[in-house]
Amino acid sequence: MNTTHQTPHETADLIYRNATIYTVNTESPWAEAIAIRGNKILAVGDGESILAYQGETTKVINLNGAFVMPGIHDMHCHPDWALAGEFSYYQHWPQFPQSVKEMEDKLLALDKELPEDDWIYAGPINPFAFQQEGLGMDCHWLDKLLPHRKIALIDGGHHTLLTNSTTLTLAGITEDSLDPSNGCIIRFEDGKPNGLFQEGAQTLIKAVMPEIPVKDFMGMFAKGAKLLHAQGITSAKFLHLNTPRLTALRELDRQQRLNLKIEASISWKDDVVCVPDRWELMAGKRFEFMSDHINANSVKFYLDGIPPNRTTFEKSQFNLGGTLPRIKGNKFEVHDHRDHDHAAMSEHSSCCLSGGFGVVNFTFAELCVMVEDMDRRGIRVVAHAIGDQAAHWYVSAVERARKINGNQGPRHQIAHSNSILNKDIKRARDANMIIEFSPQMWWPSQITAALWRLYDKEKADRYWPFREAEDENAFYCFGSDWPVHGLQWWNAIEAMVTRRNPNKDPEFDYSMGENMGLSIEEAIRALTIRGAYAMNNEDRTGSLEAGKDADFIVLNHNLLEIAQDEIHSTQVLRTIFEGAEVYNQKDHQ
The missing domain is CATH 3.10.310.70 (Diaminopimelate Epimerase; Chain A, domain 1)
Structure with a gap:
């Protein structure tokens, strides 16, 4: 077991010892102790060598063999939606x-x-x-x-x-x-x-409803952060924001009441919230909300809708609602349903080059020039794309932006990615895009059974194809989409591996797609270092290494040793954010 550190003579403020530490560092995956100075990891290694960093004022905490891993990254959530009923x-x-x-x-x-x-x-x-x-x-x-x-x-x-x-x-x-x-x-x-x-x-x-005050948003985000900490979350993307929400986040961060690394994604085209100062934000006003913990260089929009409304944008017709129109742009009929490579087409060709079924909220020309503009500005674009055709369009638009602006632009994100095709997983990988899987529903249940009926079996079995993303070495991550389907990370992590109902419901005792699950090691990497990559923070967090921020969680059992169908019973004992304990289970018993 190796020990990594900066210099052998520094003294730690804090040492966690007698632990089973899964570092997610491929060069040194296991350790017994971790030394912290300020908000950084000073060293990670075996117990004896780490105790060499102990000084007169060093606090030493014995974890009694508990399992430690990097903090989880929730790459899609809406705490303001979840808690609006309590604070507005x-x-x-x-x-x-x-x-x-x-x-x-x-x-x-x-x-x-x-x-x-x-x-x-x-x-x-x-x-x-x-x-x-x-x-x-x-x-x-x-x-x-x-x-x-x-x-x-x-x-x-x-x-x-x-x-x-x-x-x-x-x-x-x-x-x-x-x-x-x-x-x-x-x-x-x-x-x-x-x-x-x-x-x-x-x-x-x-637009004609009363505005919610900033103080109410502060209440939502402050409590939301605490609920996320209890799940083991240390980094998150908050989506569909506007200036009052950004102001609330900035003030909480100033008051040290947030204790999360946040990517704050501004709502584009007033999809959910009104953003009357959108272009001021794009021109530079967003920089006012940036800090060591908040990155507001991101926009989010709905490219298509949701399956229950049959408004997702699909290559093939739904099994229900046979009268849905084929569309071009926003609710226009399409006559050419052939599959073309949009990236090779001119922006004036619009979206009629490849039809689909359902609803899409952009013309292809609009999507292309918008993504190109944001890419040039260095702003990440997060596109809600549930349908396979929506994902196909979005990847095509990013490919086009890469050809025009070069390959060094932001890591644009496909949100949800429920039915992204394998060929588009590969194209997204090659365009350095992030494939985000959410909401936490990738197991048989009453809800997913209803969704499956909308599609043929082959398409239904591939829903949330994260096994394919792993096999294709794509850049992928996970989000809760809280509160759309609750905040239940440990159920979701079990189902990432088993693709089965973690509640053992006998009515849904089958697998959601054969051979579509991940190994627990792959799931942990997706939740940690892959999530950090999705936030451009991989050099700062996502694994436990000297010099990185001390963001980690302490669990009640070793995820790599317990049975797969017991993962849902995992309990977070402590959450550490930048060296400070922000959650302790004992305080909530």
Whole structure:
């Protein structure tokens, strides 16, 4: 067992000893102790040699054989969405409503509770309940229930907003209103808006809603950081942000209440939140929010939608909803469905060179010039791309940007990557792109079973193909997409390996795709050093080596020794961020 250190005569502030340390350093993967000075790792190695760094004031902590590994990187999460119900006027329903009647009861209770001039902003609504009961999920339903109340209801993934006629009038939405380029105003057959707004069209309503104060966002992010620490997270990407949210993060960091390495990704095209100062941020205002812990050099957008709405952008038709149009750009019909290499085409060819099914929120020309511009500015682009055709388009746009700007640009990120094709995994690798897999749902369950029915078996078995990404030596990482599907990292890590339901549900006792899992060593690397690479922090964190930041976690058992189907029972005992303990399980018992 080797010991790595900077100089043999430095004294440590802190030593953790008698541990089983998995360093994720290929040259020296195992150690027994770690010495810390300030926020940096001074040395990692065997117990005897590390104790040589002990001085008169050094604090020594005996971990009694506990397993230690680098901190986890959550490369896709939304703490402000998760905690808005606790810190703002958003009314979060913690129990997903199972019927339309249950939603009606909740709304009527809010109507009695709140002053009549207040907004009802609530969710998540359950669109499946309307389908199952044969009821229209539209403004007519809300008009009968709460005709005079200003109201906005959202789904759990923040892809759909529902409102009533009073709010449509307040927002100035009529049958003459045009769809934004990145979303859709759903309409009745006569062309009048039916109260549903998908993707970026949501912000047509949010623009007239009360702004949430910065102090409320501070509450969301501060508590969110603590919840992430409890899961073993030391680095994360927070997505779909605007200036109030960036301001909240900056102030928390100044107050040392964040204790995370954060990539703060600005919402592009008002997909979820309104960003009226977008071009000021792009021109340089974003630099005001940068620190040692916050990087705001990133933008995020929805390239396509979500499977339950059948608005993902796919190469082949869904099994359900056979009337969905083939599209070009935003809801235009495509007649040529051949598969072409977009990167070789001119920007004026647009997206009609390769058709698809579902919804896409850009024309191919717009996508290409936007990515080229951001790439030239050094801004990472994170594109929500669930459908295989959406991922194909995005990789093509980045390839084109690389040809124009050179290969040294940002590591652009494909978000979700549910059904990315193998050929596009290879192309993304060659374009130095990050393939991010989320949300944490890659195991058989009621939700994934419903998704599978949308696709043929071959496509369903490949859903979240991280085995292929590993085999192709692609740059990939994982995200929770919290709160879209909870914050359950240890269930997710088990399923990265087994592709089976970690809760042992007998109804879903089968594998999600054969031979698609990772080894536990591969999963740990994806969560640590690969995550650091996705944040351009691989020289700073992601493995336990001398000179790197002291970001690591202490667990209750050795992940490389326990049975695969016991990984979900893992408990985080301590989380250390830059040498400081930010979570201790004993404080929460």
